[in-house]
Structure formats: C-alpha cells, structure tokens
Amino acid sequence: MKNKKAPHIAVAIDCIVFGFDGTDLKLLLIQRGFNPELHKWSLMGGYVNPEESVDDASVRILHQLTGLQGVYLEQLHAFGAVQRDTTERTVSIAYFALIDIARYKQQLSADYHAEWFPIRDFPSLIFDHNEMVELAKKRLQYKAALHPVVFELLPQKFTLPQIQSMYDAVYEINFDKRNFSRKLLSTDLLIKLDEKDKLGSKKGAFYYTLNKDKYKENLYKIFSLIITPDNLQFL
Amino acid sequence: MKNKKAPHIAVAIDCIVFGFDGTDLKLLLIQRGFNPELHKWSLMGGYVNPEESVDDASVRILHQLTGLQGVYLEQLHAFGAVQRDTTERTVSIAYFALIDIARYKQQLSADYHAEWFPIRDFPSLIFDHNEMVELAKKRLQYKAALHPVVFELLPQKFTLPQIQSMYDAVYEINFDKRNFSRKLLSTDLLIKLDEKDKLGSKKGAFYYTLNKDKYKENLYKIFSLIITPDNLQFL
C-alpha cells in the first residue's frame, strides 16, 4: 500500500546506442574507468537524480558519457532483478538510441572512451547489459516491423542499397532486392533525388530522402514490410 | 557516473488490469482508502521493496490488492516525471495484466474494493494513471497486431463470435465477420470442438481452443490479422 513509508532504491539509466555506417549495424560501448569491473565494457549508465525526470536523465547521461545530443532515444524496459548490480540494489531503466554514425562522428569526440562494435561481435558486458542489448535488438526488430523508426539510423540522403543493408542488418537476413525496393517505393515515403552516390559503385545509386509530408499519413504503409516467419524474433 | 554516491528514489508499481467478459473490454480499478486523493479511483499500486525484484513486486502488489494470482502480467513502461506523485518523488513502473473476467471472479473477492469499469467509460484516475491506461491500450493494440497475446483475455474454450468481440473491443472497430473468421482460421491456431455454446443464441456457436502445439510455430500467422490504416494508433 502506498500509504506506508516508501523504501528508497537507487535508480539508474543504461543506454543502448545503435549506429549504422552505411553497411553494418553497430553498438556503442564504453570501457569503465572505475571499480567494480574496472576496464570492462559496458553500456552508458548513470543514476537518476531526484530533481530530474527519468527521460531527462537518459538524455543527460547519454550526453555526459558520449557527447551525443539530439538523437532518437526511446525507453526500452526497466530491469529490476535484486542482484543485477553488484554494488548495491539498483533498478535500471534502459533506453535505446538510433543514430547515423557518420552524422555524429563529430559529437562523439575522442574525449569519451566510447567505441563502436559490430552488433554481431562485441565484447561481453558487465552486469545484465548483455541481456539489455538482446532485448533492444528484439525491440528494434519488433518496432521496425510496424514503424519506420529505423530511418533514424540513416543520413538524410540515402540510397536504396543503403536502406536495404540497414534492414538486412537489423533482421540479420538478406531480403530480395527487387521485392524489397518495390515494396519500399510503394509506400510513397521516399523522394528520389537527381543526385547519385558514386562512392559505392561505378554506376552510382540515386539518393532518396524521406517524404516528411507523407511520413505521418503513410506510416501504416511500412506495415508488413518486413514480417516473415523466419526473421522475426518475439519479445 | 556510477562511481558517485547513488541518490535513492521511491520506486513503485502500478498495474493496469484489462479484463474481457465475452462482450466488453474492461478495466479494474480500486478506490483509495487513504490520503491523499482519498476515495478517488486508481490503479493497483505499491512500492517495490529492496529485497524483491521489480517483476516480483508487480505480482505481489496485484495479488495483495485484488487477490488475483497466476495472471498474464507484462511490464509496460516506467513513468518518471518528477512531479507525477504528489506525495513524494516516485518512479513508477507500470505493468499490464490480461484476464478472463469470468475465470477470476472467485479470486477477485469482495474483500477487495476492486471494480470493473468499461474501457470506454471509466472514472478519472489519480496522478498520471490516465496516461498509463492510455499507453496500455495502445500497447495492447500494438502487441496484438503481431502477437496472439489477447487470447489471455479469453477462457480456454471460446467461440468465434467471442474472439471477434474481443478484437472489436481492443481495436474499437467492427471487423467483417466473414473475413475475420477466414483469416483467423487460416492461422491453424484454433481447434474446433464438437461442443457448442448455447447461451448466446438459439443456433449456438462452436467452441474452439488454442492449438498449443502450433502456437509457437505459427505465431507469425497471426501477423497482419489486424493491421489496417485506420485502426492502429502508434506508440
């Protein structure tokens, strides 16, 4: 009952930062500079202060530990096992961020000891952070199946091969490029530009941008873009 | 940084309990027996103890305040605004439960002052509980679009009209019964029984049960059962 005296518990934030570099999906990690677990890899974490909201704390902590600002950030899940933190009983509220790696290369200065790791090959993490990353991956797959949220991983201008690489990376499969592009273009969410990206190939691939006007009204068209029996894990 | 001294905050649980009675979707609420907000309606809530996990706390609190045990319970979201609780700064982790009202009528004894309200017409709630219910409704719609989780709302034996009433209630629309049943049956998730429910009509409607064997392997077939542009709100 809430009229009894409230026990107080440490409340922390942990941030899972996903990044895409045009080819691979990556995970941002930092090496701990203090005990316990000194020098081990971990997510960006910190405590929630009494005078700030949990959402504000996530923004502050991500910024303090990486320099990142203005990125897409969404609450994932509260992790509340009693022994999850060896220091003291701590409830951690995990957030995940989605960023275009190239765009935030400046912000992510060398002052911070944050490093990108391939999502398919990163070091073992402290506490229950591995579990957090696993859940975040699933949530991303889940959410992307119904929502064009993964465009947060792309630059403003992107090519069809890049989008497909992104979806391939998120779902860890290879979509048929003919069917994929047909379906994606049928959403009317993309605007084709005259410009081409000539870095990836001799022929070059046309740039596209998100059609902000149609973004909201056609959100639903992204539905079922991805869902197939074999590639979607469940929460 | 986590090596600083951790501030401690009250951590609470709030439970949104959805129930289905064969016709309508309902919400379980209790009337507060203490100040502040005495006699006002609220979700089932309580504090997380230092020696119990957050998940365990949600189970305990739901049981203590309603008598309900063994029901489907899933974490929804952590609510962390500074002023959300007028008593003191409290982070609340909301959970939602899905139950078949008839099945738990016994457990939900009169000892507890919990009452069912229609989801479309329930009293204004304390603190940010209205917001919690809104989010839970959306999450249920979202999740049900990809996952047969709403079967938790039905009894073991149910009729096609009952399932459709449930989906109609969850999405607040009326599906075409011919297309709905065709699609649902195509999933192979249901087993038709010989028995009929004669309460609802003269003709009676055949009972079905969930095919537990196919449940996991055919989970994906429930996909896109529901999704249409006009009935899905976004998180």
Add this chain to the structure above:
DNA sequence: CTATTAATTGTAATTTTGACATTTAATAGA
C-alpha cells in the same frame, strides 16, 4: 572500345485481401 561491376527494372503464377449475401442450425411460439 570493351570488360566489369553494381544499380535498376520486369514478369508471371500464386496467394491474399476486401467487399459483399446467402444458407444453415436451433429454438420458441403459433
């Protein structure tokens, strides 16, 4: 000018959807 590489575009059979009406099973009352 030609070979190479990757982007772009195409097609046909199959399946699924969406919109719509009729038939069937059981009971209650004449």
Add this chain to the structure above:
DNA sequence: TCTATTAAATGTCAAAATTACAATTAATAG
C-alpha cells in the same frame, strides 16, 4: 407439427499483394 426468428456459418469474385525468379542499364577502368 409447422413456422417465424435469430444468430452462426459459409461462399464468391475482382482486385491487390506477394513470391520467385533474370535481364538490362549506367558508369568506370583499363
């Protein structure tokens, strides 16, 4: 016993979407 009533169950067809495939095009490098 027959008939009216009520709600469940089932059927159809055109349109759209999906799937599984391969051929063409644009640009560069040698």
